[in-house]
Amino acid sequence: MHKEQLDSLKAWFTPFAASYYRDGDVFVNENIRLKECHTHRVCKEMRDLAAALGKANGDAVLAETIALLHDVGRFPQFLKYRTYKDTISENHCLMALNVIEEHRLADGLAADERSIVRQAVEFHGVKEIPPMDERAAHFTRMIRDADKLDIFYLLSENYKILANQPDKFKWELEFPNTAECNSKILEAIMAGHTVDYRDLRTVTDAKLLQIGWVFDINFDHTLRRICDCRYLQTIIDLLPKTEPINRAANRVMQYVQQRIVI
Numbered sequence: 339m340h341k342e343q344l345d346s347l348k349a350w351f352t353p354f355a356a357s358y359y360r361d362g363d364v365f366v367n368e369n370i371r372l373k374e375c376h377t378h379r380v381c382k383e384m385r386d387l388a389a390a391l392g393k394a395n396g397d398a399v400l401a402e403t404i405a406l407l408h409d410v411g412r413f414p415q416f417l418k419y420r421t422y423k424d425t426i427s428e429n430h431c432l433m434a435l436n437v438i439e440e441h442r443l444a445d446g447l448a449a450d451e452r453s454i455v456r457q458a459v460e461f462h463g464v465k466e467i468p469p470m471d472e473r474a475a476h477f478t479r480m481i482r483d484a485d486k487l488d489i490f491y492l493l494s495e496n497y498k499i500l501a502n503q504p505d506k507f508k509w510e511l512e513f514p515n516t517a518e519c520n521s522k523i524l525e526a527i528m529a530g531h532t533v534d535y536r537d538l539r540t541v542t543d544a545k546l547l548q549i550g551w552v553f554d555i556n557f558d559h560t561l562r563r564i565c566d567c568r569y570l571q572t573i574i575d576l577l578p579k580t581e582p583i584n585r586a587a588n589r590v591m592q593y594v595q596q597r598i599v600i
């Protein structure tokens with residue numbers, strides 16, 4: 339890919355996102371802004387990851403293009419359903435493919451790059467990447483890491499607000515904010531597996547799922563960023579101080595320390 343192609347996609351993205359704001363609808367506007375800002379931060383994480391992996395020119399541009407487009411399905415999703423929960427609306431990754439199709443965003447790309455963009459966008463949110471050719475899988479792993487980095491940022495910030503200034507917490511809480519946790523989640527973490535979303539019952543479960551994401555991180559650069567930004571520590575500090583939870587938190591920290599030198 340050429341940088342000019344990415345520049346024209348960026349020039350498309352700004353008015354595209356702007357077209358989803360609605361006069362006087364604070365709920366929609368805050369949520370659209372959330373995804374617009376998320377997209378820009380994921381682009382930055384992706385640029386840094388691409389650089390850390392030694393990518394230059396075409397591959398670095400391709401990586402950032404995937405980041406720019408990965409959540410374009412979120413905009414029509416929120417406007418239509420007023421939620422980001424795929425389970426009660428639609429799969430936002432498939433909605434992104436529709437946006438890419440409808441706006442002919444990948445038409446100018448070479449066939450192999452078009453296919454990589456489509457696969458990376460389609461599979462950026464699935465529990466496990468399905469079999470695909472190695473180059474497409476590599477870019478899919480990259481967007482999954484870059485996306486998780488920003489979700490780590492957003493969640494750790496919001497869990498701090500929930501704990502310290504609950505009246506300023508704006509997000510819709512999917513689960514009751516209680517200390518209970520599902521033993522299945524603790525077992526998954528102790529076994530070094532990622533947690534299944536279907537096992538979530540409380541905010542504590544959600545925080546544990548979050549720290550268990552480290553087992554699904556693909557690149558050491560990402561783990562280093564997670565440590566440098568203290569995302570894990572922030573979430574762990576906000577977990578109930580019980581023996582099983584402490585053990586799970588230690589398991590996560592040990593795993594990270596084994597993979598990277600902190």
Ligand SMILES: [Fe+2]
Nearest residue numbers: 380408409485
């Ligand atoms: Fe995302």
